[in-house]
Amino acid sequence: SQQGEEDPQALSIQEGENATMNCSYKTSINNLQWYRQNSGRGLVHLILIRSNEREKHSGRLRVTLDTSKKSSSLLITASRAADTASYFCATDGAGNMLTFGGGTRLMVKP
Amino acid sequence: DTAVSQTPKYLVTQMGNDKSIKCEQNLGHDTMYWYKQDSKKFLKIMFSYNNKELIINETVPNRFSPKSPDKAHLNLHINSLELGDSAVYFCASSQVSDGLSDLQYFGAGTRLSVL
Numbered sequence: 001s002q003q004g005e006e007d008p009q010a011l012s013i014q015e016g017e018n019a020t021m022n023c024s025y026k027t028s029i030n031n032l033q034w035y036r037q038n039s040g041r042g043l044v045h046l047i048l049i050r051s052n053e054r055e056k057h058s059g060r061l062r063v064t065l066d067t068s069k070k071s072s073s074l075l076i077t078a079s080r081a082a083d084t085a086s087y088f089c090a091t092d093g094a095g096n097m098l099t100f101g102g103g104t105r106l107m108v109k110p
Numbered sequence: 111d112t113a114v115s116q117t118p119k120y121l122v123t124q125m126g127n128d129k130s131i132k133c134e135q136n137l138g139h140d141t142m143y144w145y146k147q148d149s150k151k152f153l154k155i156m157f158s159y160n161n162k163e164l165i166i167n168e169t170v171p172n173r174f175s176p177k178s179p180d181k182a183h184l185n186l187h188i189n190s191l192e193l194g195d196s197a198v199y200f201c202a203s204s205q206v207s208d209g210l211s212d213l214q215y216f217g218a219g220t221r222l223s224v225l
Contacts, residue, residue, distance in 0.1 A: 095158035095165030
């Protein structure tokens with residue numbers, strides 16, 4: 001079974017708008033990570049947030065973590081067409097193995 | 111230089127064959143992983159391996175076995191391939207400090223098609 005569940009499954013916005021993706025998980029974690037996957041490509045890491053952190057920024061990306069609600073969100077501000085991709089959250093487990101959610105497919109229209 | 115490289119990129123083979131996928135990382139990481147991504151894009155961990163410990167996801171059939179000749183390599187061997195093994199397989203690596211993992215670096219994937 002999957003630890004993380006992303007919401008929404010698909011999101012379509014106009015260039016310049018903000019995109020928010022949510023992730024919920026079930027068990028306690030050490031950290032939560034967000035990854036991006038362009039069509040037909042490998043995964044690229046975006047941000048890692050540890051369980052004792054509440055918010056983290058990287059460029060146009062902002063990640064929040066609420067451990068009491070077992071949820072996280074990824075905000076992409078001022079989106080660009082190049083941000084079109086699938087975004088996955090992942091939580092760490094035994095052996096540092098990641099359990100991924102089903103992903104959010106983001107389409108940014110020029 | 112590619113941080114995590116996998117070969118081959120594409121692999122087409124017949125049911126029942128045995129095949130291997132190679133993975134190498136030049137990041138000096140101490141832990142490597144194999145993931146499987148199915149046609150619906152769900153990613154599932156298969157193995158985690160460092161020089162001390164192999165951890166296997168219990169749902170992985172024993173036809174799959176990782177082999178690590180050294181710290182920079184983790185190859186995936188698959189015996190008696192089945193149609194359901196068709197997927198994209200990703201290798202990844204990370205550095206683990208005090209039991210906590212950092213972000214993982216992924217290879218470009220190997221698309222396996224079993225006919």
